[in-house]
Amino acid sequence: MKVYSFPRGGLSFDDPTVPPRNSSVVAFLPAFSVIPLTQYPGGRAVPLVSVGDKVREGMLIGRGRAPDSANIHATIPGKVVRQVEWKDNENRRCDALVIRMEGAFECLGKKEENFLKQNVNYHELRELLIDYGIVEMEGSGRPITDILAEISGAGKPQTLVVRCVFDDPWLAADYVLCWERLQAIVEGSFIIARISGRIGRIIFAVSHREKEMGEAMLAEASRYDIPSSMMLTGSKYPQRNRRELELALRGYEKKEGIELGALLILGPSTLAAVHDAVKYHRPILDRYVAVGGSAVRNPQVMRVRIGKCIGDLFEECGGFVDVPYRVATGSPLSGKPVLNLDEPITKTSYAVFALLKDQAGDHLKRDCISCGECRSVCPVGLDPEELYKQIQVAHAAHNPDVTECHGCGCCELVCPSHLPLSDVITGKTGAINE
Ligand code: SF4
Ligand code: SF4
Numbered sequence: 001m002k003v004y005s006f007p008r009g010g011l012s013f014d015d016p017t018v019p020p021r022n023s024s025v026v027a028f029l030p031a032f033s034v035i036p037l038t039q040y041p042g043g044r045a046v047p048l049v050s051v052g053d054k055v056r057e058g059m060l061i062g063r064g065r066a067p068d069s070a071n072i073h074a075t076i077p078g079k080v081v082r083q084v085e086w087k088d089n090e091n092r093r094c095d096a097l098v099i100r101m102e103g104a105f106e107c108l109g110k111k112e113e114n115f116l117k118q119n120v121n122y123h124e125l126r127e128l129l130i131d132y133g134i135v136e137m138e139g140s141g142r143p144i145t146d147i148l149a150e151i152s153g154a155g156k157p158q159t160l161v162v163r164c165v166f167d168d169p170w171l172a173a174d175y176v177l178c179w180e181r182l183q184a185i186v187e188g189s190f191i192i193a194r195i196s197g198r199i200g201r202i203i204f205a206v207s208h209r210e211k212e213m214g215e216a217m218l219a220e221a222s223r224y225d226i227p228s229s230m231m232l233t234g235s236k237y238p239q240r241n242r243r244e245l246e247l248a249l250r251g252y253e254k255k256e257g258i259e260l261g262a263l264l265i266l267g268p269s270t271l272a273a274v275h276d277a278v279k280y281h282r283p284i285l286d287r288y289v290a291v292g293g294s295a296v297r298n299p300q301v302m303r304v305r306i307g308k309c310i311g312d313l314f315e316e317c318g319g320f321v322d323v324p325y326r327v328a329t330g331s332p333l334s335g336k337p338v339l340n341l342d343e344p345i346t347k348t349s350y351a352v353f354a355l356l357k358d359q360a361g362d363h364l365k366r367d368c369i370s371c372g373e374c375r376s377v378c379p380v381g382l383d384p385e386e387l388y389k390q391i392q393v394a395h396a397a398h399n400p401d402v403t404e405c406h407g408c409g410c411c412e413l414v415c416p417s418h419l420p421l422s423d424v425i426t427g428k429t430g431a432i433n434e
Pocket of ligand 2: 421422
């Protein structure tokens with residue numbers, strides 16, 4: 001079977017400090033849950049409860065202001081004991097409600113009732129996604145109804161792409177989720193197709209090494225009446241990036257002689273959450289998180305309540321082997337620094353890692369030796385060395401190539417001089433001589 005990929009650049013890499021991908025463990029319920037009112041790039045949810053109020057598990061405690069923010073729910077039962085504020089790594093003000101666990105759980109351990117009926121209409125299903133605060137849990141964190149509204153004007157045909165592309169070992173949590181909740185993911189994708197009303201095909205885009213997973217999804221999908229197929233992708237990073245995945249999909253479209261039209265690309269965590277909201281009327285209470293890195297004693301994939309503090313997760317993984325040099329959420333290639341271990345897991349935290357100094361490598365920074373490695377791996381065909389040097393002398397603003405960079409981090413990963421190429425080019429750290 002043909003493997004579809006992107007034409008140039010990219011790289012394959014492994015990381016032995018990633019947790020094993022064989023199963024997940026359920027993290028302890030948090031004694032305190034810190035629920036941020038801003039979990040998305042958009043606006044802040046308006047709090048509906050105050051300090052001193054009692055809340056139930058799954059209760060709506062913050063109302064999103066559509067289209068750019070989503071509803072927020074209590075993930076444990078208890079009492080709101082504080083409202084806290086902090087600044088994140090981009091100096092943005094964050095605030096959160098702190099819930100102290102008390103009382104009985106209404107969802108945990110209960111048999112879930114199936115509310116999904118054949119005669120439910122599009123509007124009712126869509127309202128459920130809003131009510132239960134469903135967002136894109138990989139990447140942007142945008143409300144899912146916002147994404148659906150954006151594609152609705154694209155006309156027909158439309159194709160839903162279920163992205164199961166494992167090009168980065170730090171996607172371990174999604175990998176485990178795919179096997180443990182395969183039926184929910186597939187059913188979630190057909191629910192999205194039903195809500196959209198314009199999706200005529202579902203494609204399971206699966207890394208070629210995970211062909212067995214794709215076949216299992218396809219077998220499950222055969223129960224439904226929308227055509228579905230599997231596209232095997234390359235597994236070189238950044239295959240799952242929208243640009244690289246679209247290149248592969250357009251190649252597939254041409255080769256197979258089918259018209260895909262506009263593409264709605266969603267990941268497994270989002271589709272499982274869609275399934276739970278529509279079928280069980282359940283908000284996002286938890287998510288799969290990969291916890292690891294060289295500073296962590298026992299890396300593992302954990303199923304974690306939203307709002308649990310990151311420091312507590314490291315404790316549950318046996319604590320640190322030594323003082324961590326860098327702690328962040330996401331992948332080390334594109335992670336977001338964690339400034340305080342009391343920061344919580346949010347709906348988009350697919351991984352948290354703590355690295356020892358040797359693994360972080362920043363301290364080994366040297367001058368560029370013009371080896372050209374960065375050019376050879378850039379999937380966009382840029383010259384990262386040149387852009388980096390231009391930014392040093394503040395000329396990059398005149399170079400349109402800067403806007404082409406999608407911050408994949410390939411150049412930075414291969415640079416023998418450990419230069420922060422991606423961060424500087426994308427402006428995350430600004431000009432290095434500032
Ligand atoms: S990989 Fe690093 S050292 Fe080599 S050319 Fe690029 S910036 Fe210079
Ligand atoms: S971060 Fe930008 S410059 Fe570096 S490899 Fe990726 S796209 Fe190219």
